[in-house]
Amino acid sequence: MNKIILKEKLDLELSLFSGQAFRWEKKLDWYYGFIDNKFLKLRVKNNFLEYVCSEDLVAQNKIYDYFGLSIKYDVIFENFDDELSSIAYQKFKGMRVLNQDPWECLISFIISAWSNVPKISNTLHLLCKKLGRKYTLDEMIGYSFPSPVQIADLTEFEMKSFGLGYRAKYILKTSKIIKDNKTLLSDFYDKDYIDSLEFLLTFPGVGDKVANCVLIYSLKKYNAFPVDLWVERLLIEDYGLNKKMSLINKRKWGQNYFGRYSGIIQHYLFHYKRKYNH
DNA sequence: CCACGGCCTGATTC
DNA sequence: AGAATCAGGCCGT
Numbered sequence: 001m002n003k004i005i006l007k008e009k010l011d012l013e014l015s016l017f018s019g020q021a022f023r024w025e026k027k028l029d030w031y032y033g034f035i036d037n038k039f040l041k042l043r044v045k046n047n048f049l050e051y052v053c054s055e056d057l058v059a060q061n062k063i064y065d066y067f068g069l070s071i072k073y074d075v076i077f078e079n080f081d082d083e084l085s086s087i088a089y090q091k092f093k094g095m096r097v098l099n100q101d102p103w104e105c106l107i108s109f110i111i112s113a114w115s116n117v118p119k120i121s122n123t124l125h126l127l128c129k130k131l132g133r134k135y136t137l138d139e140m141i142g143y144s145f146p147s148p149v150q151i152a153d154l155t156e157f158e159m160k161s162f163g164l165g166y167r168a169k170y171i172l173k174t175s176k177i178i179k180d181n182k183t184l185l186s187d188f189y190d191k192d193y194i195d196s197l198e199f200l201l202t203f204p205g206v207g208d209k210v211a212n213c214v215l216i217y218s219l220k221k222y223n224a225f226p227v228d229l230w231v232e233r234l235l236i237e238d239y240g241l242n243k244k245m246s247l248i249n250k251r252k253w254g255q256n257y258f259g260r261y262s263g264i265i266q267h268y269l270f271h272y273k274r275k276y277n278h
Numbered sequence: 279c280c281a282c283g284g285c286c287t288g289a290t291t292c
Numbered sequence: 293a294g295a296a297t298c299a300g301g302c303c304g305t
Contacts, residue, residue: 019300113301119288120300165286170302207302228300246280247301270300 004049004060008069011094012044015067018271020098020217022108022121023128025140032140036062037101039135039142054137067096071222076261084238085258085265088272095271097264098217102185103178104145105218110170110205112213119163126162127151151175170205177203185219193221208248216263224263225254231266234273 012031016024024033030041039054042063051063064070073096077089112120125143131150132143152175159168178184188196196219200211208227215224227235227250235241235250245253258265 109300110302114285114299115287115301116289116299122288160286163287166284166302167286205302209301213300226300230300274300 002051002053002057002060004051004064006044006047006049006069008071008073008096009094010044010049010067010069010096011092012042014092014095014271015098018092018095018267019117019274020213020267021100022117022124023104023145027138027140030138032137032142034101034142034144035066037144039137039144041137041140052137054135054142066099068099068220069096071264073264076264080259080261080265082258082265084272085269088268092268092271095268097222097267099220100218101145102188102214102218103148106174106185106200106203106206106214107145107151107171109210109213109217110174110203111164111167113167113205113210123162123164130158130162148175148178152179167205170203173204174206188215188219193223196221197224208251212251212263216267222261222263223255223259225251225258225266226263227251227254228270230273231270233277234269237277238273 013026016031016033021033024031026032030043032039032041034040036058038056038058040051040058042049042051044050049063051058073089073093077085108120108124111123128143128145131146135142135144151171154172156168156172159171164171188199193215196215197211200206200214201208212224212226215221216226227247231254232247232250235254236243239257241250241253254266255262
């Protein structure tokens with residue numbers, strides 16, 4: 001067993017099950033899933049993040065980075081004077097915006113379009129079970145996320161058997177674009193928000209919302225601001241935006257109002273709205 | 279540039 | 293029961 005000292009509060013339940021990642025499983029007090037493409041389990045105990053790896057050891061800094069633990073959330077929220085944001089922060093303290101694998105994140109959010117969390121999880125599981133490498137840890141089985149090449153070689157018929165529906169061709173086309181250019185996504189770590197956004201928008205099945213999800217949940221663009229159904233309702237009902245305003249203008253308004261870390265604040269507000277307001 | 283309708287699918291509702 | 297409706301949007305017109 002390995003340990004990481006926590007200086008920031010970390011709530012695994014909130015971080016892993018707040019709609020940003022779809023493949024974690026909880027059993028007893030452990031959370032099983034993949035970080036850096038390696039199967040492991042995690043739990044938090046007495047200010048330590050404990051973890052056990054299946055085969056290959058995961059570098060400690062990769063885990064640290066996955067939960068974005070170098071970012072001080074207290075500072076972000078203390079420096080931003082907004083009642084609803086403070087309430088959401090106090091309620092869900094310990095919920096971290098993850099830095100996932102960009103490739104898996106991209107596919108996950110293309111699948112998420114006009115769908116729901118259980119369905120997204122199920123589809124991803126079927127896809128990984130079909131193509132991923134199998135790992136075991138305790139009694140749990142995990143399948144790694146397939147590469148672009150592996151997915152690109154599937155037929156549309158096979159894809160639809162995962163329940164992908166009309167998204168199947170988006171996933172296929174996107175995989176084929178990335179297939180021959182492996183650094184295409186990780187290159188965005190070094191590029192700014194606008195360049196990354198514009199490039200992501202060229203992928204089929206990727207619009208403004210999905211692109212912003214990939215930017216905030218995997219590429220560390222902390223001012224990315226996905227406007228989904230819930231955030232849109234929030235902006236209209238709680239921040240007085242005009243219903244008629246276009247989605248992109250709502251997104252820009254959010255980025256301007258919530259500032260440099262608007263994406264992190266967005267995640268708290270999204271979770272708050274979704275949980276308490278329907 | 280903006281508004282609108284159609285869309286795979288599985289769960290839930292009536 | 294079986295038809296409508298709904299759900300973390302995107303694309304084409």
